Amino acid sequence: MLTVLEPEGLYPDTAIEQEILGPGVRIIRGHARSSIAELPDEMLAEVDGLMTLRMWVPAEQVARFPKLKVIVRMGVGYDRVDRAAAAARGITVCNIPDYGTQEVAEFAVLLALSLRRGLILYHDTQRGPDPAPWAVMQSPLHRRQEVQTFGILGLGRIGSAAALRAKAFGYRVVFYDPNQPNGWDRALGIQRVRSMDELLAQSDVLSIHCPLTRGTRGLIGERELRLLPRNAVVVNTARGPILDINALERCLRDGHLAGAGLDVIPEEPPAEPIPSLLRAYRAGEDWLRGRLVVTPHIAFHTPEAWQDIRVKSVETMRDVLVEGRRTNVIPPESD
Template identity: 45%
Template sequence: MDYPTTLMPRITIIDWRTSPQGDPDSTIERHIIGDAAEVRRFLCETDADLTEEICASDALIVWHNMPLTAQGISRLKQCRAIIRNGVGFDSVDVAAAREHGIAVCNVPDYGTEEVADHAIALTMALCRQILPLDAEAKKLGWLIKVEPRLRRLSTLTFGIVGLGRIGTATALRAKGLGFRVIFHDPYLANGADKALGISRVRTLDELLRQSDVLSVHCPLNAETHHLIAERELALLKPSSFVVNTARGAIIKKTAILTALREGCLAGAGLDVIENEPLRTEDEAATPNLIATCHAAFCSVESKIEMRSTSARIARAAVTGEPLENVVNGVS
């Protein structure tokens, strides 16, 4: 498609070619941005796909799974802000952006309810073995082979890694269902446990030893990459379930799939998985695995909120207004 030459600022939306999440007309973004800038949308797989038109943009809105590396950022000619259309910003080299004076922003609050709900949904599906029971019922039979995995929630300990917005929302939901709720978060000030009526443990190892359900809610960074690997999974009870609605690479993929195959875990519910999506039929056939499509954030309402916030930040970037949710210290 040919675009007219314009002196207006340019805001470019970069959607992921493998699984586009926005609409071709960028209806929500255009409504918010109005006549403050020209809005364009491109489908890319990696930043090797960035065209000269994209690199001449004044602001970028980037969907998840479209990585923006130091090499790609170095090609941006006049970009003022990169807005990650979501909570996580691990797909953007924030240090490289800072070196080039480009603000990186995210949308930290749009999907709090949805992700917490999804974590609980995966937990309930595991604790009540919904999928295996569904499959058995559809065989027109009633042999309940998974009875040893069916659990009473009030007897279980729900362990949370990371008590931020989503971790807190998940904790409240789990508590309401009758779980004993514990958490580990070395960066959280004292007192959150008392405010929420849950228990704090000081080490990850202790959290793992106590948890019947482990739910991951921390960001992905150098410290948390493979935070849960072979050693950590071995600390869980063989009857434990693992839920991840945060970032795939927090849990080492080969470690958790092996643990499931060898019966070292009772099950896992993974909305996100390292090097997603699942790559082989063997991975997909892993026993006692529920996998969803990095969709925990999704709802009609959450996507409207997310896209509206991203568009508002992009508009502020090209009109010289203060930016929200800057994560790399560039004002």
């Protein structure tokens, strides 16, 4: 009999998992512990398949699973799994690329719209004992959508869905993604550019949708941010380490950027030393009011998305572990 471990105890029971995996698979669960390191060796000794959402799976923890064959990362990103350590053991790593697409795409566009139409600005400045005057405020944030270019970095499922939504709001949409085949832009009715610099130079809104890999870590630094048009807005719903948060602060402080929306930050949850941009945001410093939105990596969150995570994750585990298929397998060499 095969054994599948879901260490975080995300759902109230295992009825759906058992139905999909079948009677030849035993399911064991943890109790929402903070890390795999806290799980006992005797539990891990029997595990053939591991399903994890928030927990990291570093090399030293991979070594504690003597029978492990498949790791399913219950989400789109797979940077939490040490794929090199898994590959060295012949362990297959999978993700769930097609859940939460609508939610994250909508959230990215909503972040841009809420900044660009002043919703955040007026919300922030009308609060407190000394609110701003009951009147129009002049701000470089305010722009009509139809005169702006919405730039998308990474045109996968979520980036494509964001492109269609931004286009529906009137933005001119351009994208850069060297991994997408020619013709994808024509299918979506948007424009492809040949380099990231070309994308940045014309993006009044930059929306980040690429995965976190060795090649994309720190991809958007100060040089890249200063290639954006003055008073641009940056939105990140992908992974925090793709964007240099300290460079973002400098570009916001000196006025090169009008605003930013972050659903992800480099370290989650934030720990000391907390980046100075987040300290300023939490303190409600005047220079930042209305210009920054921070949410705790919840762009995906709807009840429907959580159900998709559950079902699609266990279906992927069944396909790969039980039936020997290659569903959602991440090649070891992809980065």
